[in-house]
Amino acid sequence: MDEKIAPHLEELTRALGDLEKTGIRAEFDKLLAFRVSPEVAKETILRRYGGKRKIIKVKDLSVSLKNFEITGRILDIGEKELRPQEGVKEGPSKLYTGVLADETGPVMFSSWKELPGSVGDVINIKNAYTRLWQNRIRLSIGEQSLVSKIYDSSLPQLSELSKTPAKKLIDIGAADYSISTTACVVQLSHREVPVRGKQSKVISGVLADETARLPFTAWIKLPGIDIGSIIRIERAQVHMFRGMPSINLVSSTKVSSVSSEEAENLAFTFESAAKDPAPLKIEEIASRDSMFDVITSGNVISVRPGSGIISRCSECSRVIQKANCRVHGKVEGVRDMRIKAVLDDGTESMSVMFPRELAETIYGKTLEEAEQLMFSDISKDAVYEDLRRFLTGRYLAVRGNSSYGEYGVSFVAESAWVPEDDIAVRVVELLRRLGPDEEDQGSEFSGGGINLA
Amino acid sequence: MLKREVAKRVFAKEFEACRELEKSERPAYETADSKTPNFLISPLGLILNRVFIAGVLTELDSIGIQNDMWKARIADPTGAFTVYAGQFQPDASIFFSTVQVPAFIALTGKARVYEPEPGSVFISIRAEEVNVVGEDIRNRWVLDTAEQTIDRLEAFSDALVSRYRGETLREYLLDRGASEELAEGISIAIEREGAPQEFAKQLRISIREWIRTLNLESEDTAKARADQKEFVLELLREMEGGKGIDYAIFVDTAVSRGVPEETVEEVVLSLLAGGQCYEPKIGIIKLVA
Numbered sequence: 001m002d003e004k005i006a007p008h009l010e011e012l013t014r015a016l017g018d019l020e021k022t023g024i025r026a027e028f029d030k031l032l033a034f035r036v037s038p039e040v041a042k043e044t045i046l047r048r049y050g051g052k053r054k055i056i057k058v059k060d061l062s063v064s065l066k067n068f069e070i071t072g073r074i075l076d077i078g079e080k081e082l083r084p085q086e087g088v089k090e091g092p093s094k095l096y097t098g099v100l101a102d103e104t105g106p107v108m109f110s111s112w113k114e115l116p117g118s119v120g121d122v123i124n125i126k127n128a129y130t131r132l133w134q135n136r137i138r139l140s141i142g143e144q145s146l147v148s149k150i151y152d153s154s155l156p157q158l159s160e161l162s163k164t165p166a167k168k169l170i171d172i173g174a175a176d177y178s179i180s181t182t183a184c185v186v187q188l189s190h191r192e193v194p195v196r197g198k199q200s201k202v203i204s205g206v207l208a209d210e211t212a213r214l215p216f217t218a219w220i221k222l223p224g225i226d227i228g229s230i231i232r233i234e235r236a237q238v239h240m241f242r243g244m245p246s247i248n249l250v251s252s253t254k255v256s257s258v259s260s261e262e263a264e265n266l267a268f269t270f271e272s273a274a275k276d277p278a279p280l281k282i283e284e285i286a287s288r289d290s291m292f293d294v295i296t297s298g299n300v301i302s303v304r305p306g307s308g309i310i311s312r313c314s315e316c317s318r319v320i321q322k323a324n325c326r327v328h329g330k331v332e333g334v335r336d337m338r339i340k341a342v343l344d345d346g347t348e349s350m351s352v353m354f355p356r357e358l359a360e361t362i363y364g365k366t367l368e369e370a371e372q373l374m375f376s377d378i379s380k381d382a383v384y385e386d387l388r389r390f391l392t393g394r395y396l397a398v399r400g401n402s403s404y405g406e407y408g409v410s411f412v413a414e415s416a417w418v419p420e421d422d423i424a425v426r427v428v429e430l431l432r433r434l435g436p437d438e439e440d441q442g443s444e445f446s447g448g449g450i451n452l453a
Numbered sequence: 454m455l456k457r458e459v460a461k462r463v464f465a466k467e468f469e470a471c472r473e474l475e476k477s478e479r480p481a482y483e484t485a486d487s488k489t490p491n492f493l494i495s496p497l498g499l500i501l502n503r504v505f506i507a508g509v510l511t512e513l514d515s516i517g518i519q520n521d522m523w524k525a526r527i528a529d530p531t532g533a534f535t536v537y538a539g540q541f542q543p544d545a546s547i548f549f550s551t552v553q554v555p556a557f558i559a560l561t562g563k564a565r566v567y568e569p570e571p572g573s574v575f576i577s578i579r580a581e582e583v584n585v586v587g588e589d590i591r592n593r594w595v596l597d598t599a600e601q602t603i604d605r606l607e608a609f610s611d612a613l614v615s616r617y618r619g620e621t622l623r624e625y626l627l628d629r630g631a632s633e634e635l636a637e638g639i640s641i642a643i644e645r646e647g648a649p650q651e652f653a654k655q656l657r658i659s660i661r662e663w664i665r666t667l668n669l670e671s672e673d674t675a676k677a678r679a680d681q682k683e684f685v686l687e688l689l690r691e692m693e694g695g696k697g698i699d700y701a702i703f704v705d706t707a708v709s710r711g712v713p714e715e716t717v718e719e720v721v722l723s724l725l726a727g728g729q730c731y732e733p734k735i736g737i738i739k740l741v742a
Contacts, residue, residue, distance in 0.1 A: 283632065299594075301460050301505050301561040302582050344505060344561075346462035346601050347632075388544075392584035393507065393559025395593060408456040421589075426596045427668045433603050434661045 059104035072100035111141035122153035170211035183207040208273035218249040243403030283347035297397035298345030308383035350409035460505035462598040465532035498638030507594035523549040530663030545580035697739035
């Protein structure tokens with residue numbers, strides 16, 4: 001028997017490393033115990049753990065990637081005790097989380113097992129997978145992953161990797177963990193938020209450079225900094241909120257004012273940064289994971305079901321059907337109005353959500369007026385049908401935030417209006433691009449001929 | 454991918470010249486599977502499935518065995534689209550059963566190919582969403598579509614001049630700022646049909662002719678406004694009679710004769726600013742003799 005399985009074990013060891021330590025041997029034996037032939041057992045295991053495993057760099061990580069190999073240096077690691085869930089006796093009780101980086105960037109990871117290394121060490125992970133956690137990609141190391149420490153790695157040193165890259169605002173995304181940037185404060189306000197039961201003062205606002213705008217939150221004091229200040233930020237943390245990156249200024253962040261001489265060399269000024277953003281094509285919006293405070297326009301090519309008058313749970317504001325909240329059970333519904341529409345400009349399409357205030361503006365009816373329509377009509381979809389008749393085909397311009405997901409671009413409108421159109425200017429430009437008539441061209445040429453003769 | 458297909462802007466002439474695009478012709482399209490919709494390709498390399506059009510509904514017929522299918526023709530500056538709506542497009546069918554011909558309408562739908570025998574191909578649209586719109590939306594759609602068509606025409610002639618083919622051409626076009634899809638479409642279209650010179654020329658001519666009429670219209674409206682201003686000034690002379698006139702009365706009279714209130718205000722303000730009239734008392738305007 002052993003002779004029969006020995007070559008297979010040898011092959012598995014070559015492909016996957018130490019079988020005993022990783023529990024693969026036990027799995028192999030289990031399959032044999034079910035009288036699976038060694039040949040098939042080997043293939044099963046290779047398919048599961050190895051086979052054509054891809055080696056991936058951090059920058060190429062995407063959501064729901066499985067069974068790949070990655071090597072990186074640990075920049076940060078910590079452990080969390082997990083409260084045992086009721087009814088679940090066994091299972092891991094500790095979660096290790098941190099940041100891993102290679103020369104292409106850093107990524108947050110979480111591991112269900114203890115890693116053979118600490119800050120500064122390079123580890124290799126086989127059979128890793130990714131998940132979306134708190135709106136960003138997280139590298140997951142599970143029970144099935146094989147982790148080993150690499151001693152002679154050519155990866156850049158810790159000091160090199162933990163340098164925060166200087167980025168323009170448009171380049172900051174879900175893959176970033178810590179960044180440096182220079183930008184102008186275009187909005188700023190102070191507010192109090194409860195943090196672990198205590199009221200804390202935070203400053204929130206909007207930063208802008210020549211490429212984009214992003215929201216920021218400061219957990220530290222910002223003396224001398226106000227709207228109009230151009231600041232240099234070093235080692236700020238990037239958080240994801242509803243698919244949107246937000247810059248967090250924390251105790252380890254260094255914030256300094258940019259002198260007016262230095263500011264002259266920048267590609268933006270307060271005036272240019274504070275101006276309304278230039279309109280984009282939907283195609284440009286779709287090419288980014290998320291965009292903050294942008295303007296675009298297109299035709300409403302479809303008003304989606306779920307638009308019109310809806311009921312929300314009075315406890316949690318979830319949309320409810322037949323006065324039944326899926327969390328709070330039977331509740332008194334609170335009426336609300338919203339519009340979900342597909343906006344398309346021929347380059348891309350996106351799904352736009354108009355909350356009540358905007359829905360009332362673009363529809364030209366208040367919630368109360370819409371309710372009257374609903375009660376006066378026998379069809380329960382009266383408002384939806386009316387919205388479709390009113391909006392389908394129309395031009396709309398919107399300003400708000402976009403995020404890219406499984407179904408394409410979702411856009412939450414902050415404001416909306418009917419875009420103005422200068423037909424005369426466009427016509428002149430189009431006629432220029434179309435060139436002169438063929439006939440005109442012909443006569444020009446023959447005229448030239450006569451002159452020459 | 455469950456992502457929604459973009460609704461392309463295309464004129465009827467280019468739409469009708471579309472042909473089916475085999476999935477095997479799209480090497481770059483890795484994700485092609487049975488769920489991938491069927492695409493068409495135009496002679497200029499536009500790859501499309503869904504379209505959004507705005508035009509004039511000129512014909513409407515109820516066809517099919519139980520009159521359960523609508524066939525509509527929607528005219529644009531270059532020709533007309535054939536649109537069908539049947540029992541599986543209930544919203545569009547209800548719309549067509551109530552709409553009056555002619556009307557400006559906006560419509561979203563998916564392209565369909567029907568080839569009863571080799572060589573005779575019918576391209577039509579199966580309606581998804583349709584609505585009556587104003588003339589302004591139709592005009593604007595023509596401008597949008599003209600802009601996107603000219604972008605395509607320019608990229609296409611650029612491709613011909615370059616003399617590149619296949620992969621090299623694709624990269625050349627991407628480099629010149631074309632979208633991934635257009636670069637791919639143009640290189641496939643050139644492989645298939647070569648240079649549709651006559652088609653491109655005819656398309657340009659129809660677009661140009663139609664847009665010119667729009668230009669004239671906007672000149673007309675500019676002229677009409679100038680006439681209105683002249684009229685307001687005449688009316689003011691007549692009513693004021695050298696003694697001044699109550700502004701509110703003057704506005705009411707002008708409006709009752711069909712001049713918009715804004716135009717009246719605009720003329721009076723410009724006269725005041727130019728010193729041609731003044732207010733001897735608040736609310737009274739008087740021309741300078």
